Amino acid sequence: MTEQLSNEPQSENVLITGISRQQPDFDYTMTELGELAKADNYTVVGEVRQSLDRAAAATYFGSGKVDEIRELADVKNATTIIINDELSPSQLRNLEKQTKLHVIDRTQLILDIFADRARSKAAKTQVEIAQLQYALPRLHPSANRLDQQVGGGAGFATRGSGETQLELDRRVLNKRISHLRRELKDASVGDQVRRARRE
Template sequence: MTEIINLQPEKERVIIGGLSHKTANFDYTMNELKELARADNMEVVDRVVQNLDKMEAATYFGKGKVVEIAELAAGLDVKVLVINDELSPSQIANLEKQTKMRIIDRTELILEIFADRAKTREAKTQVEIAKLQYELPRVHPSANSLDQQHGGGGLANRGSGETQMELDKRVIRKRISELKQNLLTLEKSAETQRERRQQSGLPKVALVGYTNAGKSTTMNQLLAAFDQLDADKKQVFEKDMLFATLDTSVRTIQLPNKQKFLLSDTVGFVSHLPHNLVASFKSTLAEAADADLLIHVVDYSDPHYREMMETTTQTLQEIGITNLPTIIAFNKADLRADTNYPEVVGNDLIYSAKDPASIEKLAELIKKRIFADYQSVELLIPFADARVLADLEAHTNVFEKDYTEAGTRVKVVLDPVRHNKYQKFVLKEKV
């Protein structure tokens, strides 16, 4: 009999905990913490909550609650406690000492998830920078007495009296500096790619929103509906899990009238996203910053969708993305019994990314917004200007072409830039 080997890593059993701070959305953040733990292959077996206005300086929880946690963990045989806030190095050290558990705060948990999900060199570099910046103030003195001080000796040593902890911090700072230089090189390469896409003259649309709102599903369904050529190969990864993917993907969507636009799927957001991580991912979100239109995808089925929208808006503002034309796309309407879809409300859409009619309606909205300034014209292009015809056929919707003695006569839809550039060839507008 063939033995079946389970290659799935065993889930880490954990307890989650937090202080309510007497805030209205506390349960929401705790449920989100549970989903974050699940995304990091953890099984949440219990949760502890304390109603305090502010955290205890030494141990985050009050003394009595710390004893309660230690007893609960011992009874459940759980070795890890995940906290719903970012803790100071001393709070982590004190809690670990008193509970005999490994303490993971919210920031470290998110960083672990990002480190596991990062696939491209750019994303891996960004995450490593953020992790090292998080670890830097948390470097502990070595328990080895031989590590406490080192005399003159090596070139890497500043001199007598430098502790191992100071050396460790200096190594981390040096590594951060090296990674930032590497990231600059990678960002230049990404910028070159963006410039090439800009030269195509195609409008740029970016999907933004909370993690697991359905951005990747929306992109894949648009590809399936309007890009029949190798659509399966162009699909982006999607999974019902927070931060299923971190890497920005860019695809070309061609509508039935041959008009094209670039669609990018960006990294999702979450409440209390670590500041260092947001700063590191500015370049990844550059596709959104350069967009002509944002599609803010919202999980309409989540009772906390308004808080999710606010988090997305705040994070975009933090990295300088403001005042861009935006369609609010309320996704997962199929999970709400009280909702009709697809339904256009002003400039926004209530829809389900899994519903073909919804995808058609979303495409109509996108088309209406990004092609509003495009014009149908008739051009006469002399044979000597064959490069102009080549540019039009490569980057625009040429829907009629006829060869005459004077040159090539074409009917074409032009973007504002090309309309101005090729004005001298225009025979008549709005053909």
């Protein structure tokens, strides 16, 4: 008997992580984060929590907890950690560097879910703008994920004299955002004209 191959995308193993600042709804938000991860086709294989009054400026978690996350990810074969908060660009970069894992914060996870569920062209455009605006301050030279972030369309740009790769990436994202905003505006004007004609 020949085994049929599934067209379903392979689920990625993730750890959900968060810092408790004594907020009463922390348990609820962690449970919700796990459900959001599952909704975006991740498999939650572990959870790491830390109690802190304030997140560490450099890596969000304290250094000992960063080591614990890396070790647990290795044991659980997790390739990604999802944070129950919005990270600053530097926190995201530093955490990825120290854990050697892909890091997603709550905001990015929600944007990814919206992107998967957007149906109309306008909705898809609005979500892409939000994703690009989120990604813009988080670009860094070693990210190398620009093609994915702009739908593979980065190839049209060429680097100017003295322009670094990071500057080029930022220029590409800003150009894409401007293009999408014009598309939305044109679509809105077209809708208004069609409504006026019907009336």
